[in-house]
Amino acid sequence: MLFSKQDLYSKFDFVYTDLSQIPFNSFMLSEISKEVNGYCFIQESNGDLCSYLIEPFKSWQPKTYSYLTNGEFFYAVKTTPYPGVIGDTTQLGIIVGNKVCYIQYTPYTYEKKTSRYPTIPLEILNSWLYRAEGWDMAESTVIDIHRGVLPSAVTYSVSPIDSIIGGFTDKTDKALPQYTEFLESKFNHPFRQSYHIKEFMDDKYFELRCLLDTRLDGDWGKNGFQLFVSSHNTERNVYVVPRTDVMQIKKLSHPAEAIDSYAAHLLSGKEGEFDFLQYAEDF
Known part of the structure; x- marks a missing residue:
């Protein structure tokens, strides 16, 4: 379940808004x-x-921008129960209405090196990932780096399709034949069937990496949109x-418009699931 403002204050020991x-x-x-x-x-x-984090959204993700500008930044701290063993847990983020977003920091941003992520849409790179490594709606005191409900370069880097879609591979972690045949026919390109077999390490194979997954943390069922x-x-296409x-x-x-509308839907607190298929087309 997504954190509310009350959850944020109850789960962390300190929440600084100043x-x-x-x-x-x-x-x-x-x-x-x-x-x-x-x-x-x-x-x-x-x-x-x-100005630093929100203003880049103004031109590239205007619907999301209109919600973020009304948000309140915070820095939350959960004190470690094991001093000297593990450190404190900290999160910087923004409260929008009653929704809580975490924002992940990296010194290696798209702003500093615009050649990074040559396949992600420019609208996403110039907003969500311009000065941050990723965004996520808070569901606990920590972030699941393997998937999130908002755009994340971390998820993109560590989560190929086989780690997101259950039953995609066989017992040897090789893509099932029906998926390989379908994707190679669909994309007209050899598909990377495994990350453990040397044969498939060649750059000639294409892979699909997750930009966001609308399922909540812990939900690995046949739900949502990936x-x-x-x-x-x-062409920097996005596939759903x-x-x-x-x-x-x-x-x-129109991937940028779709993601912008989806994020605005989340931040608005509207009930019901956002339908990405209204922006989808066959290829």
């Missing part, structure tokens, strides 16, 4: 954790997170799989 009052040096964090901590957003933005990007995709049914894969005709 970002100038965060005692960052008092938290138990490793040096590596400090380098990728959301607090770096505050330092890099000189305290103006709205959005993928092809590794051999100079409904209810994990790969055989029904379609192309989003």
